[in-house]
Amino acid sequence: MRFSVFRVLREAATGHRGWRPLWRNPDPQPGYDYVIVGGGGHGLATAYYLATTFRQARIAVLEKSWLGSGNIGRNTTIIRSNYLLPGNEPFYEFSMKLWEGLEQEFNFNAMVSQRGILNLIHSDGQRDAYRRRGNAMRLAGADAELLDRDGVRAMYPWLNFDHARFPIKGGLLQRRAGTARHDGVAWGYARGADLAGVDLIQNCEVTGFRIEGGRVRGVETSRGFIGAGKVGVAVAGSTSRVMALAGLGRLPIESHALQAFVSEGLKPVIDGVITFGAGHFYVSQSDKGGLVFGGDIDGYNSYAQRGNLPVIEDVAEGGMALMPMIGRARLLRIWGGIMDMSMDGSPIIDRTPVEGLYLNAGWCYGGFKATPASGHAFAHLLATDTPHPTAAAYRLDRFRRGWLIDEKGVGAQPNLH
Amino acid sequence: MLIPHPLLGPRDAQEFTYLGDARLLDRPDGLAEDAEASFFDHVYLRDNPAGLHRELWFHEQGDRSWLVVTRDTVTHEILGAELARDLVLRNRGAA
DSSP states (O other): OOOOHHHHHHHHHTTTOOOOOSSOOOOOOSEEEEEEEOOSHHHHHHHHHHHTTTOOOSEEEEOSSSTTOSGGGSSOOEEOOOOOSTTTHHHHHHHHHHHHHHHHHHTSOOOOBOOOEEEEEOSHHHHHHHHHHHHHHHHTTOOOEEEEHHHHHHHOTTSOTTOSSSOOOEEEEETTOEEOOHHHHHHHHHHHHHHTTOEEEOSOOEEEEEEETTEEEEEEETTEEEEEEEEEEOOGGGHHHHHHTTTOOOBSEEEEEEEEEEEEEOOSOOOSEEEETTTTEEEEEOTTSEEEEEEEEEEEEOOSSOOOHHHHHHHHHHHHHHOGGGGGSOEEEEEEEEEEEESSSOOEEEEOSSBTEEEEEOOTTOHHHHHHHHHHHHHHHHHHSSOOGGGTTOOTTHHHHTOOOOSSOOOSOGGGO | OEEEETTTEEEEGGGOEEEEEGGGGSOOOTTSTTHHHHHHHHHHOBOOOSSEEEEEEEOTTTTOOEEEEEEETTTOOEEEEEEHHHHHHHHHHHO
16 A cells, blocks of 8 residues: 555545555564564664565564554654764764655655754853864764844844843754654554564563573563574663563663653744754744643653652743743643663664574654664664664673763763763 | 752752762772773763662762762652762771
8 A cells, every 4th residue: 555645635535445454463483583672763663674674584573562663652753863973973964865865765754854953052162062063963964054133033023132241143953954844754654663573562571581592592482482593672761670580680781761842833933943052942833833842851760650859840940941931831741751871872673692682772852763774774784784884883892892872971870861 | 859968958959060970989990900801891881770779979069068869769759868978988888
């Protein structure tokens, strides 16, 4: 079933009776060549690229709950490639390029909207830092523009330019960045993977790994044993719990809660994404009109999928400092997700000490924008046993070897990344 | 969250800053044979449990003491707190 304008018109004319479920709901087979643990964005994207780009067969995705029920369904939908370090920026730019062709490739409307992201500058030192970042982005093939105060004023005249403590002095703009419909991304990858023959098995919790002679043979699940040649784990905030089942629970990862917020629907006011450079606050406006925004993680280990009030206050203060008119908007919803915060703020896509067991984790706040490249790079690793060139720095043993990728330079303190 | 400070009674968690797993109190011996491996473990690896977690909180906006707080990471319920100093001295006495 391909989606097209003609298909929509035909269904409209025939009472919408021709639509079918987007994917099958198969029972698990006794064994697969590849088992992906985790039916979120990264797991589904991995299965999709394994089956399409890397032409592998006999693939299953195991999901404890329903597809896309974790962080892919609860983020602030921003896509961007404005990183600094050589280990990160080529990977995120690869992801940005995949976003640009994604909907045509998997024939599904993920509402990818390149509306631009503006990182605001509030001091001369910050301008220097952002100029350096912009140059690093352009060296990696991304786009970046440094705006002065008037350039920012032309885009968003209502920002609080003359804040006594944090006046706005300019901004770093990436025009190709933007937003995407987060659920649509998961559904598009799920449908694409299903069409390519991947078994998407929901309500199937992994309860153990069968490891013989240092090699993984399959996974024990709530629906019985499933044999596997290779197992890829992409379970975000649950990484430590799942890997503990394979005896690898002690990882350079802490799980933390990150909250997100949506206001009531408002008339169009923000046509891009804006980040406040003096606090931690980022905001965009959804197509329904709600202001979608967020800030820091709560800062202590959590598996609760909800946060507490102090961070809500902190985020609201950031919003008020940046755009005082936000004080007139009422909050509609607040929710939380569990981030797999790594020790240097950068992800891990690598083999593990168990042969045939592979790990995709440590995405911190940044998992959504990375979804396409993460899936592609993880599929590359699973299919070829070599890292994708843009993800070669994301080794599990880089902490032991001292090759950290610490964008913020705050050290091994996950709640500061 | 309210943290039951052993000297000051229940205090708002906002007065504290969070460091992490209380195992950080057990600093490895830098002169031992396996110092490199044990410092790698100490600095970078975490158990990250879902459930009870003993963790270090610093009463920065209060009496500037370090507490070891026992908290459930699934429910955020705090089950107890003691001075990190008391814990370390007790462990030293036991050893």
